[in-house]
Amino acid sequence: MNSVQSIVSCLDGYDPDALAVDKAREAIRACLTPVDKIERVPVREALGRVLAQEIVPAIDVPAHDNSAMDGYAVRFADLNPGSEATLREIGAAFAGRKFDGSVGAGECVRVMTGAVMPAGADTVVIQEVVRAEGGGVVVPAGQKAGQHLRRAGEDLKTGVAVLHPGQLLRPAELGLIASLGIGGVAVKRRLRVAFFATGDELATIGAPLKVGEVYDSNRYTLHGMLSRVGVEIEDLGVVRDDPAQLEAAFRKAASGADAIVTTGGVSVGEADFIRRLMAQLGEVLFWKIAMRPGRPMAFGRIGKAALFGLPGNPVAVMVTFYQFVRDALLYMSGRSGDYSLPLLKVPSAGALRKVPGRTEFQRGILARDAIGEWSVRLTGQQGAGVLRSMSEANCFIVLEHGRGRVEAGELVSVQLMEGLV
Ligand code: AMP
Numbered sequence: 001m002n003s004v005q006s007i008v009s010c011l012d013g014y015d016p017d018a019l020a021v022d023k024a025r026e027a028i029r030a031c032l033t034p035v036d037k038i039e040r041v042p043v044r045e046a047l048g049r050v051l052a053q054e055i056v057p058a059i060d061v062p063a064h065d066n067s068a069m070d071g072y073a074v075r076f077a078d079l080n081p082g083s084e085a086t087l088r089e090i091g092a093a094f095a096g097r098k099f100d101g102s103v104g105a106g107e108c109v110r111v112m113t114g115a116v117m118p119a120g121a122d123t124v125v126i127q128e129v130v131r132a133e134g135g136g137v138v139v140p141a142g143q144k145a146g147q148h149l150r151r152a153g154e155d156l157k158t159g160v161a162v163l164h165p166g167q168l169l170r171p172a173e174l175g176l177i178a179s180l181g182i183g184g185v186a187v188k189r190r191l192r193v194a195f196f197a198t199g200d201e202l203a204t205i206g207a208p209l210k211v212g213e214v215y216d217s218n219r220y221t222l223h224g225m226l227s228r229v230g231v232e233i234e235d236l237g238v239v240r241d242d243p244a245q246l247e248a249a250f251r252k253a254a255s256g257a258d259a260i261v262t263t264g265g266v267s268v269g270e271a272d273f274i275r276r277l278m279a280q281l282g283e284v285l286f287w288k289i290a291m292r293p294g295r296p297m298a299f300g301r302i303g304k305a306a307l308f309g310l311p312g313n314p315v316a317v318m319v320t321f322y323q324f325v326r327d328a329l330l331y332m333s334g335r336s337g338d339y340s341l342p343l344l345k346v347p348s349a350g351a352l353r354k355v356p357g358r359t360e361f362q363r364g365i366l367a368r369d370a371i372g373e374w375s376v377r378l379t380g381q382q383g384a385g386v387l388r389s390m391s392e393a394n395c396f397i398v399l400e401h402g403r404g405r406v407e408a409g410e411l412v413s414v415q416l417m418e419g420l421v
């Protein structure tokens with residue numbers, strides 16, 4: 001395993017004291033390895049897991065040509081292009097109950113949606129346009145050859161791989177796997193993430209709040225964010241700014257987890273021993289990232305586990321989690337493809353303060369105005385400690401590194417929190 005320092009120092013433009021957001025993401029990626037262990041699970045349990053095999057259909061779906069509508073299966077050659085044709089009804093086919101005979105010249109078969117196409121027929125005429133007359137079925141002019149048919153294999157084709165290793169299994173994929181008659185799949189092992197909050201000022205729920213204390217909220221946002229990412233979590237509680245307790249917590253975390261997430265202790269104002277201790281227990285870099293909120297962050301390795309030392313401020317925890325930790329954990333989980341958060345452009349309802357030279361993640365509310373057009377506005381106070389801003393927001397307004405002040409009506413990038421938080 002190469003050292004973290006040797007990997008990151010090879011990246012162009014790497015500067016730990018003024019690290020651009022994209023560079024930090026790239027540096028983190030370069031140091032991580034995806035899990036390789038695989039397990040088999042029943043289809044339902046595969047929800048939210050990462051597929052570890054190709055899914056290659058052994059059957060066509062649908063398995064037979066079948067009717068897409070309720071109506072009549074006919075031979076197109078029996079119809080008249082410019083006038084009505086009268087056919088003789090010789091039977092019926094239902095979904096799951098096929099017609100055993102074959103459709104001959106001048107004949108038709110009543111078919112329900114999903115019924116296997118009777119032999120000899122090639123076209124379906126919907127029931128709404130035909131009429132019964134003198135014991136016959138009258139079909140109007142204007143039908144198209146092969147209409148209202150679902151072809152065998154039009155959904156999935158025998159032998160053509162449809163899902164690939166690294167794909168996230170969502171409800172659609174569970175259904176797709178089931179449609180092939182497959183009862184279980186190979187998935188990657190779930191990632192294990194241990195986390196704790198550090199700080200002498202932190203009170204835990206249940207204890208009265210003393211002067212100068214705050215209730216620890218970071219472990220609760222982390223619990224929520226990590227759960228949504230789909231990893232196994234281990235909550236190691238609140239750890240005092242005390243060398244022995246911190247060391248024990250780091251060792252415990254590193255013994256079983258693939259990744260460790262901590263909050264607090266990485267800013268310049270913190271007791272130096274915390275940073276020294278982290279650096280002693282493994283290989284840890286301290287970064288100043290050109291972003292707001294969330295400037296200080298530690299990244300590295302303790303034992304085999306990746307370490308994400310997030311700042312202490314509650315909003316900074318959430319922003320650094322979504323901008324760095326989420327991406328890193330998905331990568332480590334073995335996901336393939338592009339899972340970066342989409343950036344959408346919308347007009348800003350008001351002017352936004354911003355100075356070039358850092359990426360800002362302001363908390364925004366994306367909403368429709370009186371005439372139904374979407375625009376984004378700020379949630380109000382944007383301090384790194386104002387967690388209410390995250391609760392009120394439904395998106396981040398991402399103001400790019402080089403950008404300055406934004407005037408009302410200018411387009412800005414937003415990242416939706418829906419489906420994320
Ligand atoms: P730090 O990065 O440790 O200097 O913390 C920065 C700010 O975040 C301080 O005002 C802390 O009180 C606050 N803070 C740190 N950890 C937590 C936590 N677990 N829950 C709530 N606030 C915290």
Ligand code: MG
Nearest residue numbers: 199264265312
């Ligand atoms: Mg602290």
